Amino acid sequence: MDLPSSVLLSSWLCAAFLGTAGAPEECERWDDLDTAVVHKDGHVVLAGMFPIHSKGVEQEHTYRRRPGSRKCRGFNLRVFRWSQAMISFIEEINRNPALLPNVTLGYRQYDTCGLEQLSVRTALSVISQPLKRFGGSCVSPSLPLIIGDSGSTLSMAISRVLNINRVPLVSYFASCACLSDKRQFPYFFRTIPSDVNQADALARLVRHFGWTWVGTMGADDDYGRLGIDMFTAEVTKLGVCVAFRVIIPKLPSGERMREIVATIRDSTAAVIVAFAIEEDIQPVIQEIVRQNVTGKQWVASEAWVTSTLISTRENVPFLDGTIGFAIRRAEMPQLKQFLENLNPLAEPHNPFAKEFWEMEFQCSLNTTQPVASTSEPTGYNTSCTGAERVRDTDSIYNDVSQLRVTYNMHKAVYAVAHALHNMLMCHHGGVSEGGGTTLTNTSCADIQRLQSWQIVQYLKEVSYTNLFGDVVHFDENGDPVGSYDIINWQKDGEGSVKYVTVGRFDSSLPPQQQLVFSQGDIVWHGGHREAPVSVCSDTCPTGYRKASRPGQPVCCYDCVLCAEGTISNSTDQPDCTLCQEDFWSNERRDRCVVKEIEFLSYTESFGMALAAVAILGALSTAAVAAIFLRHRHTPIVRANNSELSFLLLLSLACCFLCALTFLGQPTRWACRLRRTSFGISFALCLSCLLSKTLVVLMAFRATLPGNSVARWFGPTQQRLGVLICTAAQAGVCGVWLARAPPYPVKNTWLYRGRIILECHLGSVALFCCVLGYIGCLAGFCFVLAFLARKLPDNFNEAKLITFSMLIFCAVWITFIPAYVSSPGKFTVAVEIFAILASSFGVLLCIFAPKTYIIIFQPEKNSKKNLLSQRAAR
Structure with missing residues (x-):
């Protein structure tokens, strides 16, 4: 593989310079673009980039002279601890004979002040380090990679510059998902999980607690904007809505902060998810405290969930109960001793240690050594000697209770060390002893001529288990496993915040096991044990x-x-x-x-009344039959063919009893029985009435001289006529039962909330034939009886038949519209009522007068009375 273009260019320039007359044999050292650099030589030198100062100082450039060192402000004790931790870990590796034997690691640390332009400037300074002479040729010094920077936006800017020279960047705090794109950032690695995992975990946390209406807030950088976008995309899939989206500017104005806090205060969302580093969200929290905005539940991203800058006592009443995801922590008690042994006057010189010392002890450090620093000069009146003890102070610098980013720094340094170890243990043309792949040109790397591109493949394949039991490796995108602790802010006895681990998220586990809570340990905002409610609309209850x-x-x-x-x-x-x-x-x-099943039952009052009337009718008919049977030899019984009278009474009893078949739950046989019994019973009844009417007419004509028609209407012919008329109806019913008999159905369309059990007609045409036949018999009988109403007759039989048929026809004519319009079980009731009314009409009109005479006027029921009536006529 060819050397990077910058190396070739620098080597060519060095060779050209050495070739000039009078030129020194050694290569000259180039000046660093920034003089505030902490450095220590070694066989392999690792560059570290840290935003030790959080903000820049505006400087005017005239372009008439070379710009000086960048000035910054806002010394960050937490980030300074990260830089010191890197030094501590490198020294640990140098003391370890099993890791990188006979190789010493060095370091060069830079302050990027959290500014993109300064980060890019620093990256250029790293890849253009002073030339050194090895074996008579000029090559770049051994600076194979950079560990940093903390911000995602900064890391993106640096990576694009480093890509040109194929220099890998291992970040300890840049979590933006965009950095996983290997097409744009092929040499980027990190030990902090990608925000893809965090966005997914936050979305699932929000949904777990039933919050469907949340606000989002993010810094005006790639970390904040992309974090909000990914969270919104994931949470929307789970049915959660975002109430508002607020972007915190990098240079916030008072007016803008008031607008942001007004949005938070006025929103009905009780939960706010914030993606921002502590420096960006701090102005918002300050304005919230100033405006006394409470009652909001904060969900923090890993960038500020364990920030002591935010979790101060002044902020506790507004932020207590905050919950969020923090990167995994580790216990490093030995690091505390290293941090507290800091000496601002020791070698190698650390310009940031002097600034830390003066800020921590509020003094001016007496030193004769010229110090170059990126910070603005301090004006402390008190002097200090450097003999003060850090262990006597209590600050975030020597607080090792929440070593999370520091633990990421540990992973980054050791991952690089293991990659270098595997690379240096390789065999020519084979596989490295540490498991790494050999270089493509079948040659192993020379520690004295180590190039950045040579370590990339080993970084991709590095995998080791650290002292804390975690397996450290990078996936195909250069990302580690997404693993977080769930942190809850709880008040201690003194009113301060303590970070309580209440759960864990691990993306390497099955989906249902990734998010684990100890829900009973969570204390929410305001000291409540129950999760707050954050919904746009109240939950809709069942129903x-x-x-x-x-x-x-x-x-x-x-x-x-x-x-x-x-x-x-x-x-x-x-x-x-x-x-x-x-x-x-x-x-x-x-x-x-x-559904309630409805049918006309015997047990309900209406059904019982109809059944009682039907039974009463049948009993009345039986009583009349008994009376007629007992007085069968009397003239009133024998006057109009007693046989037809008894047959008529039998048919009437059947008519009354067939009404009972319409009561009760419709079944297959009940449906068939009720229709056929109705048709045949009424056909028999009307056939008897028709025969009676014909007997009256024929009896009158028989009295006329020379008329012999009477002999054709004797008892035999009467029986035969009744039989034929009834048999015709029975035949129609037989065809009906054979082809399309009635059957029970569940009527679900009449009432939506009830099922009406009823009998379907089967064949409507045959049912009409049955009714039509009955109607024809009734009509014919009525016409004949009406014609014979004035004929001389004993006991006015023709008139009685006329009245009975009049009632019969009136009932069944009115039955049709009533039947059609009656709903549900009332349809059956109308049909029963028609049967009973018509049956009682026939019974009362024909037999009531005769029964009355038999019982109450027996003197009229004699042959003498009958003859006297005839003589009177």
Whole structure:
């Protein structure tokens, strides 16, 4: 593989310079672009980039002279601890004979002040380090990679510069998912999980606690903007809505901060998810404290969830109960001793140690050594000697209780060390002893001529288990496993914040096991043990569905009662579920119950009344039959063919009894029986009445001289006529039962909430034939009886038949519209009423006068009285 272009260019320039007359044999050292550099030589020198100062100082450039060192402000004790931790870990590796034997690691640390332009400038300074002479040729010094920077935006800017020279960058705090794109950042690695994992974990946390209406806040950088975008995308899939999206500017104005806090205060969202580093979110928190905005539950990203800069006592009343994801922590008690042994006057010189010392002890350090620093000069009146003890102070610098980013720094340094170890243990043309792949040109790297591109493959393949039991390796995107602790801010006895681990997220586990909570240990904002509620609309109870509000997010809705026949048996149902055919919704619309089955039953009062009337009619008919049977030899019984009278009484009894078949639950045989018994009984009844009417007419004509028609209407012919008329109806009923008999059905369309059990007619045409035949018999009988009403007759038989047929026809004519218009079981009741009314009409009109004479006027029931009546006529 060819050397990088910058190396070739620098080597060519060095060779050209050495070739000039009088030129020194050694290569000259180039000046660093920034003089505030902590450095220590070694066989392999690692560059470290840290935002030790958080903000820059505006400087005017005239372009008439070379710009000086960049000035910065806002010394960050936490980041300074990270830089010191890197030195500590490198020294640990140098003391370890098993790791990189006979090789010493050095370092060069730079302050990037959290500025993109300064980070790029520093990266250029790293890849253009002073030339040294090895074996008579000029090559670049051994600076194979950079560990840094802390911000995602800074790391993106640096990576694009380093890509030109194929220099790998191992970040300890840049979590933006965009850095996983190997097409743009092929040499980027990191030991902090990608925000893809964090966004997914935060979305699942929000949904776990039932929050469907949340606000989001992010810094004006790639970390904040992309973090909000990814979180919004993931949380939307889970049915959660974002109430507002606020971007915190890098240079915030008072007016803008007031607008942001007003948005937070006025929103109905009780939960706020914030993606920002501590320096960016601090102005917002300060304005929240100033405006006394409480009642909000904060969900923090890993960048500030363990920030002591934010979790101060002044902020506790507004931020207590904060929950969020923090990168994994580790216990490093030995690091505390190293940090507290800091000496600002020791060698190698550390310009940041002097600034830390003066800020920590509020003094001016007496030193004769010229110090170059990126910070502005301090003006402390008190002097100090450097003999003060850091262990006597209490600051975030020597607080090792929450070593999270520091642990990432440990992983980064040791991952690089293991990659170098595997590379240096390789064999020519084979596989390295540490498991790494040999170089493509079948040659191993020379520690004295180590190039940046040579370590990239080994970084991709590095895998080791550290002292804390974690396996450190990079996936195909240069990312580690997504693993977080779930941190909850809780007050201690003194009113300060303590970070309590209440759960864990691990993306390497199965999905259902990735998010684990100890929910009983969580203390929410305001000291509550129950999770706060953050919804745009209250939860719709069972029996209701969500109806979206026009123009508003889907999480804002109204609760609408489910329609009849539909239910919702869980809360916040978007739609109601239709009950099955034989089921119906209860009053609360939360359960399907079996529909009420309705039919005209014997047990209900109306059915009992109809049954009683039918039985009364049958008993009355039997009583009349008994009276007639007892007085069968009397003239009134024998006057109009007693045989027909008894047959008529039998048919009437059948008519009354067939009404009982219409009561009770319809079954297969009950449906068939009720229709056929009705048709045949009434056909028999009307046949008897027709024969009686014909007998009256024929009896009158028989009295005329020379008329012999009477002999054709004797008892035999009468029986035969009744039999034929009834048999015709029986034949129609037989065809009906054979081809399309009546059958029971469940009528679910008449009433939605009830099932009407009824008998379907089967063949409507045959049913019409049965009714039509009965109608024809009744009509013919009525006409004949009406014609014979004035003929001389004993006991006015023709008139009685006329009245009975008049009632019969009137009942059944009115029955038709009543039958059609009656709903449900009342249809059957109308039919029973028609049967009973017509039967009672015939019984009373024909037999009541005769029975009255037999019982109450027996003197009229004699042959003498009969003859006197005839003589009177």
